[in-house]
Amino acid sequence: MNTRDYIYLVWKYYKTRQRYIVGELSKNGKYEFRYKAEDINKAIKNGFKPLIAFPDINEVYESYDIFPAFSSRLPDKRRKDVKEILAKYKLEKYDAFELLKKSGGKLPTDSLEFIDPIFLDETNIEREFYIAGVRYYDYCDEKSKNTKLKLDINEKLILEKDYNNKYDKYAIKVINKENKIIGYIPVFFSKEISEAIENNRKIKCVVINKECSDTCEECIKVKLTII
Template identity: 50%
Template sequence: MSKFEGRDYLYVVWKSPDNGARIVIGKLSKNGCYEFIYNEKEISRACKNGFEPLVAFPEFSKEYKNDEVFPTFSSRLPDKRRKDIQKILQKYEMDNYDSFELLRKSGGKLPTDTLEFIDPILSDDVHSIVREFYIAGTRYRDLCDSETYPECILKIDLVEGEALIVVHDIDNQFDENAILLLKNSDKREKIGYIPAYFSEAVLKALKSDRKVTCVVKEFSRENCQECVKVKMVIH
């Protein structure tokens, strides 16, 4: 779990229903008590894409505190009184019910909205850092057939366990930290990008001569914005 200045953090990410952009709209943290604040750097961009303040947190400039995980977030998790709760915890390799940890491991996604909880990369950890994510920008690269959107039909052959090439996209006009993923072939086909909320940390790792590996983990044809999941390790 990411820790900064003694606090554990999760990013609260909102996905625009119009263009699929994932924007970090806030940060949930804990150290004794729980705190939620909006992300000042990104909230204006989110609003331009249709985001509105969360009902439980109506003021963008306010810092919200609570002794427990805020109900608006914990309500996204399975009830600890469920008969099958031990199976759920086992799925996420957890021994005990911990709302914050379960949000981190499950992502806290619901079919009724577009929020997700992401474990960020905040510290200069010298140990291996492991994250899993869906490749971003696949619809606009060579990977997917745009004519079948939102269903995903891959135009490039990929297999589970396949290693991808990780490079800094120095020509990207929208994000100076953009990290591009390529197929390891003679053509070097462009697969997509590492999500923007990880790109700055990954670029820093690359510039520090740390090894960054990305391996295809699984596929889904149902949603072109979440069609290829990757496991990334920063060694």
């Protein structure tokens, strides 16, 4: 967008699992990091603390190299298995920015991750992600670790706006072929997908992976395309 490439930094509040877009990292010749005004204050009220490397929420931080606070979240390029890691994310060479975009740069020590945002001026948009809120819709049997709802790989899912959602005014329900809600589009994509629906863009959402987990946060993975 505007000749810059962007990824968003998302923070998850551990009590409610609500996600907030707290910052954006962009590049065009040099890197810039800034906090996102829309969500940062809400996140701070719920316990988010500005990153040590970026203490001022009103500052725009610049660097000709990717910030160490973010590159440290990635596997070392000197690892013996680095080629396998790059192949996993369909990268031909080690690019820290692209690797953050593809992998999310998640660590077990915090609740931060990077996501590749959707900009609707793009054509042939394609994203892969996990459906949010699955644990609220009785998808997994926690005791047997088996799925309760019938869901097939490559099944086409229905996206429907939820006008009564009190947590996200752009909320999008995800519905299976049996007309049952299985979860929601993650909040960091909901505004753009809501606008795409209103503008009658051609949208396709299909299941590409399904499994049970302890928290059911990464149970149903989908591939979304917008033309």
